[in-house]
Amino acid sequence: MNKKLVIYGASGHGKVAADIARLNGYEEIIFYDDDLGKSVLGPYQVIHDFKGYEDYDLFIAIGDNATREKISLRMKKEIITLVHPAAVIAEDVTIGKGVVVMAKAVVNSGTVLRDGVIVNTCASIDHDNRINEYVHISVNAHTAGTVTIGKRTFIGMSVSIINNITICEDALIGAGALVVDDIREAGTYIGIPAKKK
Ligand SMILES: CC(C)(COP(=O)(O)OP(=O)(O)OC[C@H]1O[C@@H](n2cnc3c(N)ncnc32)[C@H](O)[C@@H]1OP(=O)(O)O)[C@@H](O)C(=O)NCCC(=O)NCCS
Structure with missing residues (x-):
């Protein structure tokens, strides 16, 4: 069929x-x-x-994280997950529903991708990350080990996040930022090191 x-x-x-x-x-x-x-x-x-x-x-x-969440939650049908055949995903990674992992993305051991996450082209997520619901990891963004990202947070293209960082829900990390400290308050953060805009 x-x-x-x-x-x-x-x-x-x-x-x-x-x-x-x-x-x-x-x-x-x-x-x-x-x-x-x-x-x-x-x-x-x-x-x-x-x-x-x-x-x-x-x-x-739907690229907008809050809208994707709203629409996904009102669907009665199960939402499929799509993984590009050229993505590299460790065997013990847990992947929720409605996730997309795009070409040349890498997701390493022990990481959890919750429902509705986008891992965009050439992004990498290292070991033991927890990427919560409806987060978008944009093109060429990189997280080191043991990073946690709260629901609906947007990680812009080419952002880097060092190891052991926690980012709260509903934050927006602007393109090219380097996150070296935990982010505890929703808002827009830019620059190297990333600071609230
Ligand atoms: C951070 C961001 C949301 C700001 O958008 P905005 O509020 O519309 O900001 P503006 O474009 O009006 O710029 C305001 C100022 O911030 C600066 N700025 C904007 N984005 C910046 C960034 N990512 N890093 C550093 N400075 C930035 C602008 O140069 C401008 O500076 P100025 O006032 O000195 O001229 C946006 O620029 C961004 O980075 N979005 C992410 C895009 C992305 O990664 N898409 C990926 C799709 S896969």
Whole structure:
């Protein structure tokens, strides 16, 4: 039987997810979007109603962490996880539902990726990290060992986080920052070393 998938969110992020889905054997891929103005996304059709697609698997491809959480939690259907075949994931890594791990990402031993996490292209997460629900680790960001990141926190591209750091929920770490101290308060942090903006 054909593997069939609806991807919620007709966006650039969704197109990358579609590519990973194809590499995971999905032959029929269709997008869902609330925006009635969107009818196609590249080669894919965009639908605005799930009726008739109940037997398709479901993936949520929404970049905004809080929105991805809200939509994921109201879905009755289980959300699949997508892992690019060129990602490297240690055998004892725990991965939740609705996670995507993109090309050339590395996730090392003992790490936990909770539901709805995005590990973007070329990001690396070292050993024994706890990446909580709906966190986004952007392109080329790197965490050292034993890092904990709170729910919905956004780690910008090329951010580095040294070992044994804890970052709270709902923080935003700007592109290129170096995190060397725990972050205990939600807000935007930038620079080397990262400071509140
Ligand atoms: C931190 C961030 C959220 C700030 O966005 P913003 O509030 O719109 O900020 P602005 O672009 O108005 O810039 C305000 C000031 O902060 C500086 N700034 C912005 N982002 C910065 C960053 N990441 N590091 C250092 N300085 C930064 C700007 O140069 C500007 O400085 P100035 O006032 O001296 O001119 C954003 O720049 C950022 O880094 N986003 C992450 C993007 C990303 O990683 N995407 C990955 C997708 S996979």
